[in-house]
Amino acid sequence: MKKLFIIILGALILSLLCTACSALDVVQNDAVRAFGDVLSAHPAEYKNGWHQLTSPDGSGKLLYDNGSIWLAIDASPFIAAGLEASEIANISETVFYNKALEYSLPGWDMLNQNVKDGAFAQFEANAGHIRKNIAYHAAMDHYNIDFGGAMFEWAKDMKTNGYDGSDQDKDIVFVLNPEPLIAAGADPENVDGWTYAQVPVMQDDKEALVYKFLKAFNLQ
């Protein structure tokens, strides 16, 4: 029994050590690589102290520096669909500022973080800080950053970014949780430029279909 206990303990320690080993974190490593591919196809610009990856139509932006990362979505289609601007302050995880819906992750201590040259190097440096928010979305063959109320997704492979190997022209996708926006008055069927559709997610330990606002872009 003692031997068995030692074996089990040994296996657990070994597995914990493996978990701690960042070299084995292939998702983070490949997510950074894929993000680099996106930046190569559609470069980010550096403005007001932020690296900004803007969608081709300008309706969504991913912004980051050496201490924070956030998402800014043009609110006008939602306001046109009935969203009450005054209600947005009450929407959790969402900030309304300068006609934009903003979603951010908690920042990290930037004093010890050197500013990197270039959007890719800065994202690579940031990835470790936001690792728990980076995920692989198998159904889309995408990586994503989960901001809570919204997600930013990018293709693992922009040439074949469908799980079945097809090109779905979804190199980057902005995803918003609809419930708070609907609660603030937005009519989901009438938000111009956004798709209101069901997507599979893990909810309460089982898979469920939930509605999301989606906006995808082909960068090639």
Place this chain on the structure above:
Amino acid sequence: MENQTLSIRGMTCAACAARIERAVSKKEGVEQISVNLAAEKAQIRFNPSATSLPELIAAIEKLGYGAAVPREETRDKDSERKKKAIRVLWTKFIVSAAFSVPLLYIAMAPMVKFIALPGAAALNGVMMNYPLIYALLELLLVLPAIGVGYKFYTVGFKALVQRSPNMDSLIAIGTTAAVLYSLYNTWRIAQGQFKYVDALYFETAGVIITLILLGKSLEAVSKGRTSEAIKKLMGLAPKTALIIQNGAEKEIPIEEVKIGDVIVVRPGAKIPVDGTVIQGHTSIDESMLTGESMPVDKKAGDPVYAASLNTTGTMEFRAEKIGSDTALAQIIKLVEDAQGGKAPIAAMADKVSGVFVPVVCAIALIAGAAWFFGSGGDLEFALTIFISVLVIACPCALGLATPTAIMVGTGKGAENGILIKGGEALETAHKIDTIVFDKTGTITEGKPAVTDILTAGGGETGSLLQIAASAEKGSEHPLGQAVVAGARDRCLELLKADNFNSITGRGIEALIDGRTVLAGNRKLMDERGISLTALEAESDSLAGEGKTPMYIAIDGSLAGIVAVADVVKASSGPAIDSLHKMGIEVAMITGDNRKTADAIAKQVGIDHVLAEVLPQDKSNEVKKLQAEGRKVAMVGDGINDAPALAQADIGIAIGSGTDVAMESAGIVLMRSQLSDVPTAINLSKKTIRNIKQNLFWAFGYNVVGIPIAAGVLHLFGGPLLNPIFAAAAMSLSSVSVLTNALRLKRFKGDNSK
């Protein structure tokens, strides 16, 4: 021609036995070989001028098994080895299960979408976001299972190389393919192809090994029981003998006793060898040999048998049969032979496993090759087909089908006071169409009791019994004790008896209230000149009913008769009635005279009476019934029944009987109630039906699953069986088998109704 029995070690399934039989029978000079997997023995008949024993042993060892001539002194070691093997198997199973159960949960919980399993979302998160770590964690968890199951690989691959694949080969190929394919997919995950996290089959390998180890452990437990009967028999004989040498007593080891030695046996000691009494008078308890509870009086010229117990006086006898010639040794040999013989079901298992494994391997190879060429060289697709076939055909459920049902069936039997020793007994009991009951101690109580009290000259029966019991108070004879017990049962106070005198072979004499009381047989009365005329007719009538009349005389004249007889058990009649309703013919076998036997048979409704059968001929009577094509069960309690119990298709021993009878039988009725006989047969029928259902589930999955796994449906545009579903189906077949086996827990015996 020479017959030789060899102990075989390292066999894991029926295919191993078939493999040894095939290899040895090819040797020149070998006429016949029969390998018994459960007994781990091979019986070989060969021509010593054409081949030799060392050559035969070498041929078996070349196949990877151990072979040796069994020696009596190694039996204890053999038993120890078996116990150790069971401990090792259980430890291996526990280690394998400790890693495989979490592995299965980690692998399957994220796959189960329709119910919320605890931690499934977290595991899904790890799987999707840390797929390489997830894969490596699975690999780490499967390694201990592979480690403890290494024998499947060493034996399985060796058998494969020798072109004689067995169950181990299938397990080895299936799990190796699953592990290698998973390792390949782990490498792909490391290369960024995360979708292959869904194509890891480490848990398949772990679970297969665990389930097979469980089956092997259960099998080893039942195997271990087979040698206990022999061990008990060997333990019956004393280790030393007290011989008279040069006029002095000398204790020597039993092996040194020679024919012609004069042996002294004191009261309470066991007879060491067979012989003839030359001096002394005593009563000997031969119940261990005969099952009869009454000690037998012995005087000069009477035979005595090894292992029987000298109860009253010191006597001397001359050794006539020693070593393997004693009655006990003959019985041991009979039991050993009966246990070493192959059961018909084993032959069927040989056939199935002999064909199943190579056929599955061939199907997997052919299907894989066909799809490889048919799909234009898609190796991955072909490999998926190959693994799916092997994984779905992995014989976990097949391995569990019988032991689980037997485990539950025997457990249920134990709850009902029916000890069923192993699968063979359970398998055979349901086919029984004839049951032979031993009389004494089985149909009857085996203990004498007062049945009738007759007085001469109109005295009171209670008073007669009181006087007789008071006189017999000091007697150790079972008849005397029965009279005392009879008086106590009737709440009669025993009177003070003086001048008690036991007259060997005749009866007793005592003085009660100044009156001389004689209690004993006709010989005693004749010697004392007491006339029995007054109760002559009644005495004859009692004897005709199988009862023993004990004459009581007071002050020289006959006072009455107290009749003593072995009474029929209350449960005998209803049990025999139940057996008749089940369509089973019931016979009774006894050494008693025809009249007594018929009287008992009439009371309980026996169909067929085999009377005046000598103890050593009981097994022949069973054999005769078997020759008529009947499936015979023998129910008995004495050591003399042991050969018949072993000869019968199934031996059923009464729990109150001798240890050896119990060990020689396949089924033991712990409560000594005959109503447990129909219950045991019912349980056997239900268990066998359950085993058949289990085999249906086990084979059903294979019959349906193998063609689907081989891509037959896919060929016509239908679905393809992904290895993960193959593994799930394989696991499901095991779950179906286990669940079905557990249904047996609902079984209720006749007594619990």
